[in-house]
Amino acid sequence: MSTFIIGDLHGYHEQYIHLLRETGLCDSETNWSGGHHHLWLIGDFFDRGVSGIKCVDITMKLQEQAVLEGGCVQSLLGNHELMILCAYRFKNEVNSEGRQVVDRWRHWGGIEQDLEEFTPQHANWIETLPAMARVGQALLLHADAMLYINFGTTIEMVNTAFRELMASRELHQWEMTLTAFSEHMAFSELEITGKHRASQVLNLYGGEFLIHGHTPIPYARRVDPLSVTEAWIYGDGTCVNIDGGIYMGGPGFVYELHDSII
Numbered sequence: 001m002s003t004f005i006i007g008d009l010h011g012y013h014e015q016y017i018h019l020l021r022e023t024g025l026c027d028s029e030t031n032w033s034g035g036h037h038h039l040w041l042i043g044d045f046f047d048r049g050v051s052g053i054k055c056v057d058i059t060m061k062l063q064e065q066a067v068l069e070g071g072c073v074q075s076l077l078g079n080h081e082l083m084i085l086c087a088y089r090f091k092n093e094v095n096s097e098g099r100q101v102v103d104r105w106r107h108w109g110g111i112e113q114d115l116e117e118f119t120p121q122h123a124n125w126i127e128t129l130p131a132m133a134r135v136g137q138a139l140l141l142h143a144d145a146m147l148y149i150n151f152g153t154t155i156e157m158v159n160t161a162f163r164e165l166m167a168s169r170e171l172h173q174w175e176m177t178l179t180a181f182s183e184h185m186a187f188s189e190l191e192i193t194g195k196h197r198a199s200q201v202l203n204l205y206g207g208e209f210l211i212h213g214h215t216p217i218p219y220a221r222r223v224d225p226l227s228v229t230e231a232w233i234y235g236d237g238t239c240v241n242i243d244g245g246i247y248m249g250g251p252g253f254v255y256e257l258h259d260s261i262i
């Protein structure tokens with residue numbers, strides 16, 4: 001059994017299907033063909049690309065099918081899931097900056113059709129997503145940001161706090177979280193500080209190394225998106241960035257966690 005992890009899709013459903021087929025996780029009809037393997041999505045299905053809804057619908061379908069085969073499909077919560085859920089819930093309400101919530105979401109790359117096709121089922125699904133997870137020795141989190149430590153000292157506490165936020169009507173709390181969630185490169189900027197932050201997170205939640213998306217590798221490393229075909233491992237092997245920058249034109253890739261590591 002292997003665990004496969006796919007990074008930020010940002011609405012690029014065709015690339016998603018391509019990656020799944022290439023890895024043998026789905027067939028030509030986009031039905032689960034991954035048997036007992038596990039698949040994790042790192043979050044950020046929505047905004048910027050054609051259809052975040054299609055990316056989520058594919059994932060929800062595969063999730064149901066995989067269980068019947070003894071496999072498993074799971075996803076983390078990305079900041080863009082929180083953003084579209086915020087736009088869906090608070091739509092025309094005005095935030096602390098005097099701006100309509102839905103307008104700010106558009107500014108972040110929101111795609112009108114995603115919001116039109118967004119149903120209560122999509123909202124319910126997003127609300128169940130964990131912000132953080134452990135897979136063997138790997139700690140999975142969406143963002144290379146420090147906000148998680150403000151949500152609790154255990155993975156369970158962090159996930160509960162995010163669920164409570166998503167159930168709340170406190171727009172101010174949503175906004176503060178979205179701002180904190182938009183931090184990038186906490187583990188890679190200023191080499192020594194970055195390493196220190198990564199070990200702080202690993203010491204708190206456990207795991208030998210952390211895996212994240214959120215910051216496109218072509219952006220972080222200033223390289224051509226087309227050249228990014230594998231994860232970027234940094235911080236002496238303690239951090240793995242799996243965001244190939246699909247929305248920047250990168251081909252994307254599937255990261256495989258081997259049994260030996262699990």
Ligand SMILES: [Mn+2]
Binds near residue numbers: 079080143215
């Ligand atoms: Mn993100």
